[in-house]
Amino acid sequence: MKLDKIRQDIRGLSDGKIFLNNAGSSLMPSIVVDSMIDYVELEEQVGGYEVANVNAEVLEEFYDETAKLINCKSSNIAFATSATDAYAKALSSIIFKEGDVIITTVDDYISNQIVFISLQKKLNVKVIRTKNLSDNELDLEDLENLIKEYNPKLIAVTHIPTNSGLIQNVEAVGKICKQYDVLYLVDACQSVGQMVVDVEKIGCDFLTATGRKFMRGPRGTGFLYVSDKVLDQNYAPLLLDMRGANWTEFDDYELFKTAKRFEHWEISYASLMGLMQATKYANAVGMKNIEDYNKKLSQKLRRNLKNIGFKVWDQGNNLSSIVTFCGPDGDLENIQKVLKNNNIFFSVTYKNSALIDFTNKNINGIVRLSPHYFNTIEEIEKVSEILKNSL
Template identity: 35%
Template sequence: MNPLPLADAAPASASASPADGPTIDVAAERDRTTGSTLASHFNAAGAALPSRGVVAAVVDHLRLEEAKGGYEAAAEQRGRLDAVYSSAAGLIGAEPGEIALFDSASSGLRVMLDALRPTRGQRIVASSSTYVSHALHLMSVAREHGIDLVIAPYDERRRVDVAALEAILSDGVPSIVTVAHVPTSSGLVEPAAQIGEVVQRYGGTYILDATQSVGHLSVDVREIGCDVLVTTGRKFLRAPRGTGFAYVRDGLRERLLPAAPDVRGARWVSSASWELDATARRYETWEGAIAARLGLGAALDEAAARGLAATERWLVSAGDRLRTALAGIDGVTVADPAGTRSAIVTFVVEGVASPDAVVELARRGVRVVSVPATHGQWDLGDRGVPGVVRASPHVYNDDTDVSALVDGVAAIATGIMR
């Protein structure tokens, strides 16, 4: 099997050319990514390989804590910690005061949904791309408070059907609309800005789960028009595990009061009163992994230096090429909805359970994962797909990696697993 080359990949869009901006130096990315030389890692959508700079930021801080103590080390690094907010804001077109740090996207989603205090008479509209943990939270909130939970109708490419969404919102019922920009279970990209325009027009509140899109696609909160965005660090941003952040639009914070204020974001000013921090830090907790946050800061700065547009072009192009190569293998079906253009590639091998394909690929030094329907009942479950194999490249994957993946899948498809 001779896959299409990745390293020299032409830009994804037909109109793109080198004049569109800098491209990715894959060799340099591999040089600064130890794990890229140890296996063919195609799991950026799970947890990408961090660079050596990111790892050093974490380890250096742990050493400082070892020498000085956790509080003293944090005080010494206050400037760099504050810079993490600016770096996060800069990457998504926000202001530092609109950023709150969390240990995961799910914690951010939970805190934000609870701060919205959904009540009977309101409606939650969720995309079929919704991530499992968020869906479970939405269902339990809806059940507990008697709220109408509607799964947004989708079009022939399984993206939110914006006209149908508009028809739902036009009855004037106060609505929270929540959408995963890119889901865990396919490479689908939701029309985030079109959704934003409609939600704004009808006065709804728009939560964008950008866990799989920040660091992957160019994401700008003002262009998208979301009220809240949450994301994680460890995926396409290549930050350490246990990191994430949220954006809350200026002007919304006074309405979005944390359900469980913490000493980090609130001041207990008398026996029965407290004041919330004016910034989005009001949603944070005091305790956090400071070393991991500094690693997040390093990863955000590296993502900005690499360039969002160049990264998006390269990753989308890599996804296109993987899909083309996999679709050319007998017995392999690409499971992404038609027209998908992103670096999350899902497929099934006829007659082979996805977890078995993952084990066989791992034996060949190729790291992918299996996504079961239990991680996306409104998507995979609804499509009647029990599970898919998911391959998600990043800028450190070269042609050798692609050959290892495609050859491995071809070997599985031609019968070694049957």
């Protein structure tokens, strides 16, 4: 990777900040921002319809670049306004009945847990969470036993939780789902853009992602992957519009063939343009290059924090670029103050966002640093030294 060029492409680094909140909302490359500004300025002059028509081929590149990113076909990709939007549309395409079972994990994202509970309250769907092993990895034997016992309608797993560095074994889960022919939904909100994500290897039916995190795209963007199997079985969101189907009879419609049936007709095309450019940028750098470098950064940071004396809360055999920690006595406030005073960008996660995980860890919150491929080893060392001096 040409790190100097990558950093030059980020105007947001010009004020000397150290940006380590990529798991929240990352810094966009200049081409992403410029493409969106140009698009909106053209809309100002000739209107949105005309601009969309003129840029139709370029906008279509979003589907090609995203397909390249996760190893599928462009027909499997739908644009979404967020990962949550994509997740809700995937769930709404599944006709849940009273007594149906969803199996998920204790480490699934807060919004996913809430929507499962909502389905439980409104439709009497049963939600069951798999066990974790002593090393915090998924208990795959328990998952298989639960499938045999409950014959679930859906298995849902978050690839990387927002509240820890854990990378869950989504590929192994996919093999079990295939064996028992169970629908499989993966939340890849924190993994897409950070590491190689291959839907063929994962074997999922749905996969959701956001643009604003490690993809380095604009807020208000994301995408949904839908497998050929699901498309062929005519799954579609509960609330369709003319983007999803052709009105063929007074009281009937015909679904369109591709995953675009999961979109709505009215979207921000400037935002789609921005996410396309962000995806194209990541593909050009190369996801394997990004993943390998991110591992070096996060391993260095995690090791430094432990050596200094901070309590690092990332547990698992395979850890990501999300590094979670607190002071030796559980302190968060002093760490936040020191980071803010030194122009270091970070985030904090509290217990209400990771209720099960933080209850099991007996903590109320963590500071989260999430380096990405535009960061340098020198920045990691500088942050480590600043935190060391704060103790």
